Amino acid sequence: MATVLVAGTCDTKGAELRYACDCLAAAGVAAQVVDLGTGDIARTHPPDIDAASVAAHHPDGADAVLAVDDRGRAVNAMALAFEHYVAARRDIAGVLGLGGSGGTALVTPAMRRLAVGVPKVMVSTVASGNVAPYVGPSDICMMYSVTDVAGLNRISRVVIGNAAHALAGMITNALPEARDTKPALGLTMFGVTTPCITQLTDALEADYDCLVFHATGTGGQSMEKLVDSGALAGVLDISTTEICDLLMGGVMSAGDTRLDAIARSGVPYVGACGALDMVNFGARDTLPAQYRDRTVYEHNAQVTLMRTTVEENRLIGEWIAAKLNACDGPVRFLLPEGGVSAIDAPGQPFYDPAADAALFEALETHVQQTENRRLIRVPHHINDPAFVGAALAAFEDVMSTHRT
Structure with a gap:
């Protein structure tokens, strides 16, 4: 019993x-x-x-x-x-x-x-x-x-x-058995990548049970816990922003084991540079002293975003590359050249093509690309329908490779 x-x-x-x-x-x-x-x-x-x-x-x-x-x-x-x-x-x-x-x-x-x-x-x-x-x-x-x-x-x-x-x-009080037998997918979303994830779920929900995780630290941890348990058929890790907080001391880190479940499981994986332009802190007066002169954006009274720099983006790219290199399952990682978040676009407060370029170059320098592990440059903004199309194509590619 x-x-x-x-x-x-x-x-x-x-x-x-x-x-x-x-x-x-x-x-x-x-x-x-x-x-x-x-x-x-x-x-x-x-x-x-x-x-x-x-x-x-x-x-x-x-x-x-x-x-x-x-x-x-x-x-x-x-x-x-x-x-x-x-x-x-x-x-x-x-x-x-x-x-x-x-x-x-x-x-x-x-x-x-x-x-x-x-x-x-x-x-x-x-x-x-x-x-x-x-x-x-x-x-x-x-x-x-x-x-x-x-x-x-x-x-x-x-x-x-x-x-x-x-x-x-x-x-x-037993719950009624779910009638939905569709395979489950994990997707990561942040406020500044919401349009991308909304378009992805709209396109995939007929065939998949789309589980969206808010990339606030515990969101990434929760998704990877389900990956480890075998509950997810695939992952669209579009919003990898928790890595910025880990490396720069922000308040929404998922810890240094982020992406380890992807490597352990070999789950079909599509990642992207979503919101890698920002580090999260609390109210503006909580910014650490060393960051007081940086470009910041007050998301609301309790959340202040700090723009990542060229050097920080190089570090982020190297860190992600080391994690991706440990993955033997099918991996596609997308680089949105038009901007990595809603506020990283022309006329927006975090628009910084040089910082984005440093991130992409670090990834291309350090990721050991193979037939199974590839980087894909996409000449569009992360929330653009054309980027969503590229992500869907990459997802079909990794799922097809996994089935084969």
């Missing part, structure tokens, strides 16, 4: 975890309390799965978790062990976590290992703040605990009970 894991530290939150487990059982959902505590304290509310059983799944064995004197290291080790524990089980219906900052850091990495769609609810004291480090590219539902998760009281009983019932509802 599929089972919900109710996860947390039983040495400090045993009563709360058992209460959540009982709420799930009352709702007709099988559940087990999993102890992630590393403290040598007697458990007044014994778990169903003890800490030693989870710790044994650490790559270096249980002692790497339970024999560590430093609490921080022990917690990090237990988080890794729980990831491996979750990956080893095949009967998980969902995960409900309870904790403060430490407990949240313990439970959520394992949640992220689960497939999108598996119910995941984290009741946490830090859920009203920046939850991006915990949620990442996954579909974790974060619920603020209101009071600390430190005993059962009139507030915590309601919040934890609601979380348990929400998870039970996700599990017991």
Whole structure:
């Protein structure tokens, strides 16, 4: 029978975890309390799965978790062990976590290992703040605990009970099976490349289920998570702008593993230089000191865009080239010579043909082109219908190569 894991530290939150487990059982959902505590304290509310059983799944064995004197290291080790524990089980219906900052850091990495769609609810004291480090590219539902998760009281009983019932509802109310059997595609979009992606989806939606990801950091991570899981038949990575933020210290980086899933999977891939003219920051007064004299554009009160320079574009081109060179699957990467974003066009604030040329030249210099891996110069703006036509032709090319 599929089972919900109710996860947390039983040495400090045993009563709360058992209460959540009982709420799930009352709702007709099988559940087990999993102890992630590393403290040598007697458990007044014994778990169903003890800490030693989870710790044994650490790559270096249980002692790497339970024999560590430093609490921080022990917690990090237990988080890794729980990831491996979750990956080893095949009967998980969902995960409900309870904790403060430490407990949240313990439970959520394992949640992220689960497939999108598996119910995941984290009741946490830090859920009203920046939850991006915990949620990442996954579909974790974060619920603020209101009071600390430190005993059962009139507030915590309601919040934890609601979380348990929400998870039970996700599990017991099955969604209707999707009738759409079309293969799924991943597309990346930014505000300044929206016209291109809209035209692409209009052209492809009759034959493909088009999944559009906002290139804000977690968008690229989410797309590549689905690539790794084999959920995407192909990728149109038109908006690679997250790479600018990685290299220049912007706020929308997808991390240095961007494009690694493409290389690992060999998925048919069409990429482009979409929005590689900009680095994202918050409000204008948050610009780092070294960038205060640069060309910027206030997208709105909370987002300030900084134009990339010739030297920065060379660096970006070299970085992308190294990633593309690791790809053995069919790859086409398009260079839109008419401009890489809506504001990189004649009369627009980021129009800079020299910076774009430096980007294209760096790619052509460093990409090791083969029959399977090609760069394609397109003499049009990225949002122009003619560029969209070139992208569609490249996509058909990689899909045909993959089928062959």
